[in-house]
Amino acid sequence: MSSVPVKRTPGVERAVPVSARRSNRLQRRRILTGYAFVAPAVLLLLLIHVVPIAVAFYLSFTRYDLLNPPQLIGMRNYQMLLQDQTFLASLGRTAYFTLAQVPLGTLLALLAALLLNQRIWGRGPLRTMVYLPQASSYVVVALIWTFLYQPINGPINIGLKALGLSPVYWLTDYNLAMPSLVVMSIWRNLGYYMLIYLAALQAIPHELHEAAAIDGATAFGRFRYITVPLLAPATAFIVITWAIGAMQMFTQAYVMTGGGPVDATTTVVYRIYQAAFLFLQMGVASAMSVLLFVVVALLTLVGRRVLMREEGTQ
Amino acid sequence: MSLHRSMRFSRRAFLGTAATLAAAQVLAACASAPATNPPATTPATGNAQPAAPQSAQLQFMLLGPSNELLDAFNQKIIPAFNQKQPGVKIDLQTSDWGSAFQKITTAAAAGTLPDTLTVGGIWTAPLAGKGALRAIDEYTNKWPDKAQFYEGVWKDAQYKGQTYCVPYNSDTRTVVYRSDFFQDAGLDPAKPPTTWDEYKAAAAKLVKKDGGQVVREGANWGIDTSIGLQQAYAQILFQAGGTYYTPDGKPNFSSPEGLKALNWLVSFFKDGLSSVHFVNQPNAPSSLVAGTGAMTYANYGVITNAQSMNKEVVPKLKAALPLKMDASSKPVTSSWNNKYGIGKTTKAPDAGWAWVAHLTSAEWAALQLSIIGQMPARKDLANADFMKGRDPVFIEAANDVVPQPPNPEMLQIVQIINKALDAAIHLQATPEQTLKDIDAKVSEVINV
Numbered sequence: 001m002s003s004v005p006v007k008r009t010p011g012v013e014r015a016v017p018v019s020a021r022r023s024n025r026l027q028r029r030r031i032l033t034g035y036a037f038v039a040p041a042v043l044l045l046l047l048i049h050v051v052p053i054a055v056a057f058y059l060s061f062t063r064y065d066l067l068n069p070p071q072l073i074g075m076r077n078y079q080m081l082l083q084d085q086t087f088l089a090s091l092g093r094t095a096y097f098t099l100a101q102v103p104l105g106t107l108l109a110l111l112a113a114l115l116l117n118q119r120i121w122g123r124g125p126l127r128t129m130v131y132l133p134q135a136s137s138y139v140v141v142a143l144i145w146t147f148l149y150q151p152i153n154g155p156i157n158i159g160l161k162a163l164g165l166s167p168v169y170w171l172t173d174y175n176l177a178m179p180s181l182v183v184m185s186i187w188r189n190l191g192y193y194m195l196i197y198l199a200a201l202q203a204i205p206h207e208l209h210e211a212a213a214i215d216g217a218t219a220f221g222r223f224r225y226i227t228v229p230l231l232a233p234a235t236a237f238i239v240i241t242w243a244i245g246a247m248q249m250f251t252q253a254y255v256m257t258g259g260g261p262v263d264a265t266t267t268v269v270y271r272i273y274q275a276a277f278l279f280l281q282m283g284v285a286s287a288m289s290v291l292l293f294v295v296v297a298l299l300t301l302v303g304r305r306v307l308m309r310e311e312g313t314q
Numbered sequence: 315m316s317l318h319r320s321m322r323f324s325r326r327a328f329l330g331t332a333a334t335l336a337a338a339q340v341l342a343a344c345a346s347a348p349a350t351n352p353p354a355t356t357p358a359t360g361n362a363q364p365a366a367p368q369s370a371q372l373q374f375m376l377l378g379p380s381n382e383l384l385d386a387f388n389q390k391i392i393p394a395f396n397q398k399q400p401g402v403k404i405d406l407q408t409s410d411w412g413s414a415f416q417k418i419t420t421a422a423a424a425g426t427l428p429d430t431l432t433v434g435g436i437w438t439a440p441l442a443g444k445g446a447l448r449a450i451d452e453y454t455n456k457w458p459d460k461a462q463f464y465e466g467v468w469k470d471a472q473y474k475g476q477t478y479c480v481p482y483n484s485d486t487r488t489v490v491y492r493s494d495f496f497q498d499a500g501l502d503p504a505k506p507p508t509t510w511d512e513y514k515a516a517a518a519k520l521v522k523k524d525g526g527q528v529v530r531e532g533a534n535w536g537i538d539t540s541i542g543l544q545q546a547y548a549q550i551l552f553q554a555g556g557t558y559y560t561p562d563g564k565p566n567f568s569s570p571e572g573l574k575a576l577n578w579l580v581s582f583f584k585d586g587l588s589s590v591h592f593v594n595q596p597n598a599p600s601s602l603v604a605g606t607g608a609m610t611y612a613n614y615g616v617i618t619n620a621q622s623m624n625k626e627v628v629p630k631l632k633a634a635l636p637l638k639m640d641a642s643s644k645p646v647t648s649s650w651n652n653k654y655g656i657g658k659t660t661k662a663p664d665a666g667w668a669w670v671a672h673l674t675s676a677e678w679a680a681l682q683l684s685i686i687g688q689m690p691a692r693k694d695l696a697n698a699d700f701m702k703g704r705d706p707v708f709i710e711a712a713n714d715v716v717p718q719p720p721n722p723e724m725l726q727i728v729q730i731i732n733k734a735l736d737a738a739i740h741l742q743a744t745p746e747q748t749l750k751d752i753d754a755k756v757s758e759v760i761n762v
Contacts, residue, residue, distance in 0.1 A: 066423040067444040147598075151591045152529060152606055166525060172591040174740060258539025261590065262737045277416045279726040280444075 053293065060287035065280040077287035086263070087271060087288065094267045097178060097185075098246040105186040105193065106238050110231070112190060113197030127198075131191030138188065142255035145184040146171070149256075171257050177264045181252045189245075193238045200234035201227070240303035244296055268292050369401035370662035372669055373428040375418070377652075378411040383685045390681065395672045402665045415440075415725070422446040427657035430666045433479045435470075435650030436724045442473040443722025448656040449476040453667040459675065462692045466715030470651050473720045479655030480674040481691035483683060486649040487549060488711035489513070489634040490616050491609040492602055492627075495520055495530070499608075506634035508645075510553070510578055513609070513637055517587040520608035528589040533582055534607030535739075538594040543739070544732040545650065546611050550575040552646045552716045553639045558727075559719060565756040567731075568749035574639075576738060576745040583739045590740055599623040602631060613649075614708045618687035633707035636714045645714045651691055723759045730755045 060077055062070035081087045116127050133141060148156050149170035157167040170180040204227060212222045250269040253259050259266035259274075268288060276285035376387065384406075392404050407428060409417055415437060421427045427446060441447045454460050454477050460468070464484060471479045493503035499519040507513040517532030536542035551558075556571030566572065582588040592606050601607030603620045605627075610616070620627045636647035654673050656666040672678060676694055683690055684700035689708050695701065696709045721727060731752055738748040 065444065066419050067446065146595060153604065166527060169591040172593055174742075254539075256539075260539070260733075260736055262740050262742055263733065274729065278729060279723075280419060 056286040056289050058286075059282055060290045062283045062286075064282040064286075066282060067280070070283070073283070077283050078291075081284070081287055081291065086266075087268075089263065090266050090268050090271045093178065093263075093265070094247055094249065094269075097182060097249055097267060098243050100179065100182045101185050101246050102239055102242045104182075105189060105242060106235065108186060109190055109193035109238065110197050110235075112194040113201055116194070117198060117201045127194075130194055133188045134191040136188075138251040139255055141184065141188045142252050145187075146256045149180060172261055174261050174264050177257055177261055181249075181256065181265055184256075185246070185249070185252060189242065193242060196234055196238055197231065200231050204230050236303060236306055240300060243299060243303075247292070247296055247299070370429075370665035371403045371405060372430055372660075372662060372665055373405045373407060374669065375407045375409060375414075375428040375431040377409055377414045377432040377434070379408055380685065383682065384408070386681055386685055391673070391678050394678070395669060398672070399665065399668055402662075402668065404669065418446065419444070422658070425659060427659050429657050429660040429662060430669050431655060431657060433471075433653040433655045435485065435652065436718060436720075436728065438471055438478050438653070438655075439473045439720030439722050439724050441655075442476075442478045442720075445658055447478040448658045448660065448663060448666075449478055450480075450656060450667060450670070451477050453671070454480070457671065459671070459692070462676070462694045464691060464693060464712040464715065466717050467649060467651050467691045467712060470649065470715075470717040470720075471653050471655075479653035480670055481651040481653045482674050482679050483652050483686070483688040484649055484691045484709070484712045484715075485613045485615075485651055486689060486708065486711045486715055487545070487611045487613055487647050488636050488707060489609060490602060490612045491632055491634065492605075492607075492630050493632045494630045495608040503632060506632065507609075507637065508635065509638055509640050509643075510550075511640070514578075514582070514587070517582065517609060518585075521587045523586070528586060528591075530605065531589055531592055531601065531607045532587040532609065534592060534601040534610040535579065535582070535588055536594060536611060537590065537592065537736075537739075538596075541728045541732040542594060543735045544728045545648070547575065547579060547731065547735055548648045548718055549611060549636070549646065550579060552648060553637055553643065554578075555639070555643070557719070558721075563760070564762050565753040565760070567752040567756070568746070572749050573745055576735075576749060579735075580738050580741070580745055584741065588739075603627050611647075614687065614689050614704065617704070621687075633705040633711075635707060636711050645711075646716050647711055647714050648718055649712065649715045721760065726759050727756055730759070 059070060061072055061074060063073050063077075064070035112130055116123055116130070120126075148154050151157060151167050151169050151172065154170075156170070160167060169176065171177050208226050208230075209222050212226055217225070248269050249267045250273060253265045253267055253270045254273070257265045259270050269292070272285045272288045272292070275281045275288065376383075379387070387406060392406065395402070395404065411434070414432070414434065418427065418431060418437075418441065422441075422444070433441065433447070438447070442449075463481060467481050467484050467486075468477075471477055471481055489506060491503075491506055496503040496506075496516075499516075501516055501519060507516045513533065519532070520530070521528060521532030522530035535546045551567075551572055554571040554575040556569055556575055557566050560566045583590060592601055594600055598604075600610075600612070600616050600619045600623075602610055602612070602616055603624050617628065617631055620631055636645040638645045654670045656663055656670060660666050673682075674691075676692060676698075679690060679692060680695055680698050680700055683695070689704075689712070690696065690698070690701070691712075696706070701709070718724075734743070734748045734752045734755075737743040738745055743751070
């Protein structure tokens with residue numbers, strides 16, 4: 001280090017050399033420049049995510065019909081919702097839809113990935129076919145499945161009739177309507193999550209399997225003690241993201257069943273749509289949105305903890 | 315200062331600045347909640363048919379138009395209007411029906427309501443009650459054409475004694491049936507049912523089952539993913555002499571008449587003459603066209619549905635006059651009519667009225683109706699050229715219309731009714747309980 005004049009400031013025990021101060025200013029400028037570059041994107045994110053959430057939070061404490069100014073009513077919307085059997089039932093149905101779809105869908109995605117990770121004939125076209133529904137919009141898929149599920153002229157029931165079976169009222173039977181939407185949703189989403197599993201499978205080093213095989217491990221043993229643990233991060237990601245998406249189910253109910261029969265497929269987001277856009281009850285809709293947000297946020301936090309714990313044990 | 319501390323300081327400052335900006339946006343958003351729409355400042359001149367040229371730019375929102383209808387507007391209707399009113403420019407905007415009500419209310423909230431707009435079936439009271447529509451009695455009271463409209467259809471455009479729009483179509487429901495199914499069942503297609511008892515007796519002969527499952531309903535009730543069931547019930551409630559509200563404005567669904575109507579409706583499902591499993595889907599063949607229903611309550615749309623989905627069925631579809639509860643009652647039905655209205659915030663109400671009057675005049679209403687395949691709201695169009703080949707029963711039924719009572723919360727009320735009726739026809743609630751539930755929930759909504 002060259003000798004430079006040292007400026008001593010009273011009370012400062014360690015004097016900072018001039019060259020070091022210049023270096024810090026340069027660093028600060030570089031940092032500020034970096035932040036300036038990301039600022040537009042961050043501001044946009046804040047505006048389109050944080051601001052609407054904040055406005056919705058505010059509106060949840062109001063009575064607001066879009067055409068008259070919001071009136072603050074305190075916690076009344078929340079009190080009403082937490083006692084409203086219709087809303088609580090929609091929460092239950094949303095939970096049912098999520099719990100029915102996610103574990104089963106995750107398992108099927110894993111099985112599909114395992115199968116399509118093998119060197120089998122037609123692997124490429126098969127992967128494309130499994131992924132293809134993901135390329136269509138949910139509305140298109142919903143319309144197609146509405147036709148498939150038709151009681152008399154739908155292909156599924158025509159096939160059942162050909163086998164000598166009675167038609168099944170997939171969308172109009174109170175007990176079958178939601179499971180029918182679960183099946184359709186799994187079919188639509190399977191390809192995407194299969195792809196994630198495929199990538200994760202291909203990231204597992206072959207040497208681990210080879211070494212295990214040399215040591216006498218069976219195929220199931222290798223799957224149980226090598227593949228599954230190493231797929232844990234992918235599994236956690238799939239479960240969390242699939243669950244978050246499932247909890248916001250709307251399109252299937254709107255297009256295929258209108259929330260029926262007898263509210264059997266009315267989920268929380270469908271109730272939010274009704275309250276906001278049919279009944280012009282923005283305050284109530286906002287309160288429901290906030291409650292849903294809290295549930296989804298909690299789910300995300302729990303999932304992240306599990307994920308971090310799994311990564312830690314790796 | 316260490317690099318780490320400088321980074322922390324810079325990040326804190328950056329995040330603080332960003333949060334301040336975001337908070338400012340939040341405050342701006344909360345503070346900019348709209349006040350009640352100011353009344354139009356242009357003084358009303360009350361011209362029924364303004365002959366003097368006006369100068370204005372009118373925004374007009376047309377809902378759900380086909381390409382053919384759009385062409386008709388751009389090539390014929392608007393140019394014809396411009397010949398009468400050369401200073402008035404029409405700015406045509408379109409929207410699909412599905413999101414239209416939300417767009418209109420959002421536009422009203424933002425102060426960007428179109429000057430003139432299409433108003434859907436039960437929207438008059440919700441939009442007028444919330445200050446989105448302008449009352450037009452000053453114009454219609456002096457309008458000679460007013461006498462040409464079917465009375466029941468015209469009342470649908472009114473709220474609290476004031477007129478807010480002018481109907482251009484009559485979506486009147488009446489009995490529609492398959493004549494071929496009638497013949498197969500040994501019924502005379504020239505003698506359709508006229509009373510409740512006859513209707514049910516016919517349904518009993520028309521229903522078809524396979525292994526105990528209904529494969530063809532004797533009577534279809536228009537169940538769909540929207541409010542079709544409520545629309546069917548409205549008619550039979552009125553046929554029974556029931557009303558939505560008592561004279562002092564309280565819900566009246568659980569009246570003896572309401573119960574009679576619902577018991578009759580539910581009996582079709584209990585007795586296996588109708589099925590909850592046949593749900594009409596948009597852009598799909600309706601039940602009569604698909605052959606899964608033998609009779610229904612429908613509008614002329616069932617014919618246009620057959621024309622596009624299954625032309626062979628068209629000659630087999632016949633219409634009959636609305637039902638009466640018994641031989642001593644009157645036939646009654648309801649209708650869901652689309653209309654044209656003037657936005658509350660328009661700065662050119664006279665020009666807006668001139669446009670609405672033009673659209674609903676005999677000549678231009680006829681053109682629109684010939685394209686969209688619906689029935690006229692005007693009596694003088696009952697025998698118009700475009701009506702040739704159409705079953706006149708669809709228009710005769712307009713004489714029996716009892717309008718649905720207007721209410722600003724109508725969109726919520728019909729959802730409440732539809733949902734409750736759904737439970738009743740699924741036999742998950744008794745008719746008595748269903749109607750009590752409707753009364754209770756509607757009371758909450760309308761605060762009585």
